[in-house]
Amino acid sequence: MKKKDLDENPPQVLAGGSSNSVSIGGSQLLPSARGDVQTADQPLFKGRITREREPVNLEFPFASLDGVMTPNSQFFVRTHFPMPHVSRDDWRLKCRGHVERELVLNYDDLRELPSQTIAATIECAGNSRVFLVPKAEGVQWELGGVGTAEWTGVPLSTVLDRAGIKKGAVEVILQGADKGELTEEPKTPGEIHFARSLPLEKARQEEVILAYQMNGEDLAPEHGFPVRAIVPGWYGMASVKWLTRIEVTDRPFQGYWQTAEYAYWNRYSGEPVGVPVSEMQVKSAIARPMRGERIAPTTAYRVFGAAWSDGADIVKVEVSSDCGQTWKEAKLLGDAAPYMWRLWEFQWQPPRTSGKCTLMSRATDNQDRRQPREHNPDKKAYLINHTLPVEVEVR
Template identity: 55%
Template sequence: MNDQQIRNGKIVRSAEPLNLEMPFEKLDGFITPTELFYVRMHYAIPKIDRTKWRLRVEGEVERAFELNFDELTKLASKRVAALLECAGNSRIFLEPKVSGVQWGLGAVGNANWTGVPLSILLDRAGVKQAAREVILEGADEGPAELAGGPHGKVCFARSIPLAKAREDALLAYKINDVDLPAEHGFPVRAIVPGWYAVASVKWLQRVIVIDRPFNGYYQTLDYAFWKRVHGNPELEPLRKMPIKSEIAQPMEGETVPVNSKVRVRGAAWTGEGEVAKVELTVDGGATWNETKLDEAKPNAWRLWEFDWQTPATAEKRILIARATDSKGRTQPAEHDPDRGAYMINHLLPINVEVR
């Protein structure tokens, strides 16, 4: 790639708004370095003064309140490892081509996040009995009509069920033990483990408890897919990540030596349960081999590797990884067209040349 396509070690998928992808072949450990973690934006980065920032908690609560950054960081905190994946990760592999950021394999990362459990703020506010969902609203805003939405500016906002908000949602102010950089949501962002990163709203400014389903633009018209209910399609917001695996090395189009041991490695993840096994084929699906898995940790990816004895003669090979989770779900062979440009977890072949 030329210099214009790379910025600080990441692939530039769009310059305005800024969307940067980690070259997935740089996967080198359980935690993704902050400088390599992918960046997804819909609008320009909002300029926020931490000393003036406030978070408002309101809606179906007994005691609406707001707090500043220092007050938030004095509350009980947690540090959790969690994976974030853009709902359009791997979109570049779809045929025919679809609209949207043309992500390859690297719109995904695993980081340590430090912050305050959302449940602490909800308890302080006193959630009313009728409450059903919690809206997370960011400070980033722009014209939705550019994406076929309504005219005028909209804030980026998503909702999660009250039960999920109480279970493990986090208001994070650190990534990998440093303050959030601006592109990752400074000063505070949400982390919703197990769900696509669209739910982990950045530049958080309001938490709104509601008593009905949220129908915001980025909840319904965008970041939604068709779910079949009794055979009939119904629009459903993107939520939990399905089981998925990706090969980091060797890379697409790479040449590997004949009659040698080549370490094939990658990562697998799921939004529910845990990754139970990852199989690898080095002959386009004719045979499958079980890979060696690292320790399983909740809401994070599981690294895997396999020592491949390459053929003794020069030839082309197709490598494919296939993951299965603890609930028995295995990656599909093909993309479900009802998912449109999202939830891309089908088998992704890597073509290599042995010579």
């Protein structure tokens, strides 16, 4: 399988003006950017921005953000291989490895276990990659490789407890039914499954669940039907979809998706060491205005967006309209909740003179972590949480 961008279907959100636009809040939006008027040959593609058709990579049209929960039909879809079609009857979850007793659960077994519901924001580790200069390889996400939903399922710790973790265990590998071979660098060694690991300590946290419902509905196929992991606070690659195997190990997992992809460089005594992508970084994004939007110079404009971190509360969002020279505090909306993004707004008075203007937002969390100004190249094409420019036209 070649990893290529879908050139014949460029990300339309990035396009310039259009006469066929709808007016929202005094601004002009492109139809496709709202997601609700986009057409495609499959329902899967409707309401989302197509970044790649095979494997399927679809983005939430972030400009359409209007509440805390993202509709299932608009929630971003990240796949690495052809989407597996798993029936509920055939589905089995095996828990094995460094455990006292191997478990095999079917769907009914899982549903009979005590469940919980948790609202969590999940961001793709490569979200906002399109902003990187020079252009990086990989799916060219803009802003909408992120979304929030209420997830219902069984705590992973419940299953781990039933299997009985052996002494010396350090990690839990979550493996999906999705598999394939990548023939471009970094190549996979033949056909492999998608699989990611969690340190045992995180795997045992109550917020980590084996989810079968999303916003009160059974998971859609593209969201991992019948069962996926949800790992709140971590980038999306940890929330393994189409989950069929849990492997407890006595050593750190050095799989393809831990080392060749979804990995970056940390510094250890000044020298780089590879580490798997894990916790989400503090970040905010502007839903409206959109890039390229035309804004009237006379009236105040409500800049609107979301901000999130690794579970830590967002305590401040600031907005700059002068490329980051000066910042003004935005208003946080609603209440803080762990693992969930916080919506915010900022009443902006555009300049009286016509011209281009660059808006930026930056969030700070309660651990005093603030979005950086630049992307650190050690992070490769992941963890893209620097302040993102939204250039608009005041006219």
